[in-house]
Amino acid sequence: MKKLFTLAAATAISMGVTAQTFTNYTTSEGLVNNAVNCIDVASGDVMWFGTNGGVSKFDGTNWTNHSTATDSGFVDDVVNSIDVMTNGDVWIGSEFGAALFDGASWITYTTADGLGNDRVKVIHEDVNGTVWFGTSNGLSSFDGTTWTSWGTAE
Secondary structure (H helix, E strand, C coil): HHHHHHHEEEEEHCCCCCCCCCCCCCCCCCCCCCEEEEEEEEEHHEEEEEECCCEECCCCCEEEEEECCCCCCCCCCCCEEECCCCCCEEEEEEECCCEEECCCEEEEECCHHHCCCEEEEEECCCCCEEEEEEECEEEEEEECCEEEEEECCC
């Protein structure tokens, strides 16, 4: 085992591999909640964290937090999924629907608006700008105007 470790270390050094630095962020640094469920990175390396207490945005210097206590239209504090769109908008998913942040305000979408199921597990934007939502009961898409949903029966 010692020979294997020595060989691996020598190979890494000869290939110029350097150590990685990890930075831990907690509520002490400005994160809204320490239980992080999802992360996405926007242009300019701006990080968005979905937590059990809302959403935190970190631009490398400043923290901005969003939650039901501070933002009208914020769907739920337990955020399961987060996706930053190519235009900079941010979608989040929770057990109670999805919400869109346009940089100024949050708009909540639920089954009443056309989302197939309120339990949103994953969000992804495709190359055409359509936003896809994986839910507990199927798949939904939103093109900015129209919702289309497919349940587990389909």
